[in-house]
Amino acid sequence: MTRLDDVRALDAADPLAGFRNRFALPEGVIYLDGNSLGALPANVPARMDRMIREEWGVDLIRSWNTHDWINAPRRLGAKIARLIGAKPHEVIAGESTSVNIFKALTACLQLAPERSVILSEAGNFPTDAYMMEGLAALSGGRIRQSLVASDAIEAALNTDVAALLLTHTHYKSGRLHDMADLTAKAQQLGIPVIWDLSHSAGALPVELNACHADFAVGCGYKYLNGGPGAPAFLFVAERHHDAIFPVLSGWLGHARPFDFRDDYEPAAGIDRFQCGTPAILGMAALECGLDIMLEADMATIRAKSQALGDLFIELVEDRLEGFDLRSPREAAVRGSQVSIAHENGYAIMQALIASGVIGDFRAPDILRFGFTPLYVGYEDVWTAVDTLATIMRTGEWREDRFNVRAAVT
């Protein structure tokens, strides 16, 4: 059985321990929700102050050139590319994950124009399915959405499928799909694949090109620590760039946007997947998060992430009763999070948060804990489980104040 001394020894030997003070976390809080909103990189306030006072305030419109705002989507895209096994010119930062899903789905329809089914996993993060539903509605019946259970995906692949959209790391369970295997099986049938990396990018090694991926999207505000509503990203494999006429064909995807011509001519390469004017304030914060992440080694991050998750599962099973593990026990197929279920999960999570351990709740009964190796240590995991054990022993989660639902849980 692991003891507190063992856990402290792990922290003392942690090669990533030095990253903890690169983040501004509040005293007395153990933050196990970086998979929902990443912590604040310590360099963001100064960077944002300079961006606002000097770049916006003093240099004003000239900053599009002098501070290279115009290249922020490309520059950040190239940095994200290093985290997901892509080439620098295959990733563009911007918009929301949802909008990028729409871009990727409509691109797939161009690659497989005679096909009618867009396929995803039931119980996936809902925005993926919802974006498919909107596209299907727009098509007036030509395109049909299909959602199948995780273990039925392979059987649902056929030559009528125009796009397979899968979340690499499941938002609720943390279960990983085998990207290389599913990509290959889909492509054998001519199906382009979109990988949603929202819970993968920055959390574990992703090798898009080694897996011969077609498209990927992902989120800037989780493991990339880009701040609330940070710009998302879109990966398009280089081999597809020229073949796709972007449906969201905004002015910044034009070959010469400042010629202000009436006809849309797509820019070369990944630039054509830009649409509107980029959110420059959000880009500045996201770049701070990316720069820290790029200093760390992804294999080291992954090893610690797995060790933190394993430790959490061991301690929960040693010290608690009445919780079901809802994540894979095997670390190799688990992302950087562990979910456990309890029929009183909502109230228990509220009580835990009130005690300074922040995870989140996912309906109907899931307590979800994210382990972000750059700022979470082994003793944090120990303390989190210890706090949860206290809450269960005292029954304080039964208090009324923990049973009132907030707007966002």
Next chain:
Amino acid sequence: MTRLDDVRALDAADPLAGFRNRFALPEGVIYLDGNSLGALPANVPARMDRMIREEWGVDLIRSWNTHDWINAPRRLGAKIARLIGAKPHEVIAGESTSVNIFKALTACLQLAPERSVILSEAGNFPTDAYMMEGLAALSGGRIRQSLVASDAIEAALNTDVAALLLTHTHYKSGRLHDMADLTAKAQQLGIPVIWDLSHSAGALPVELNACHADFAVGCGYKYLNGGPGAPAFLFVAERHHDAIFPVLSGWLGHARPFDFRDDYEPAAGIDRFQCGTPAILGMAALECGLDIMLEADMATIRAKSQALGDLFIELVEDRLEGFDLRSPREAAVRGSQVSIAHENGYAIMQALIASGVIGDFRAPDILRFGFTPLYVGYEDVWTAVDTLATIMRTGEWREDRFNVRAAVT
């Protein structure tokens, strides 16, 4: 002929003069490009610092509830509504203008499902036309884009038109369309109208509901002073809310997003037009700009804007040769900007900027000057024309350094 003393008297009597110090403008700069990127509201740095350090840094994920992040799109939408003659629950802030155009266009297709033409003005700001082109391409030939000259719009209205998309204030000339008249003429033929208010919102009174408008979109970073790449906005007339199934059906437009269900059920009202997670940092900056704007009276803003434009035209015509007026002389049909053309416009504008007067250049030969009444005074206009006269007299614009094109002009 207007003299410097006259101009100073106008500043002394200006009811909006007190707003100048609500903006942080650099010393020695006359900023006549607020129609491209609005100046920095003086309260933004402190607000953003609090947002970052306290809301993101300390309260972390809880801020979606405790700092009401989740309602930012609605709350800012309601504030924008007051500036454009809409009801509070008819406007939602978020995404880019381009993406909001796509939302509005696809909504029109649902209101007029049997029609095949989407109509706009040639020479309009290009993203409007480009977004139409992408949608037409997606339709596989069912939808056709048509761009006609400004004076041919009325003649092009017929019962095959599914959407009329017009920019209220022309980005280059500043010419205003008659919103009430064109809306009525289109609607008589069953055509829903989308008004692009990018160069109108915050610059002049807009009365969407008095004009019985259907849809409108607009930009947060121009006259609303929301910062580079600020969230844009979408107006949908209340009568259309329930009839439209959003095509960009992201999770935040769901009736119960935190139930994480597989099926998309649109939220009631304007909320269904939300898509992805909102850009919270950008929202915080935009709200500062909106709050200042809402303290001013729009009729007073409009009167000063017209007077500034009239003064500029008078001084240019008194003191300069070789420039053609490319904006309406009549203030009633002119937005808050004046464009003048010169064959050496690019180099002249660069020389002007180097002398501390910032306007912008629009290909092929337009020098564009925006007059933002909250922070531009009459003497600023005098000094701008005086500086331009000096540049033309000395010929300094011929220097090599003013003739090298930058990425963004």
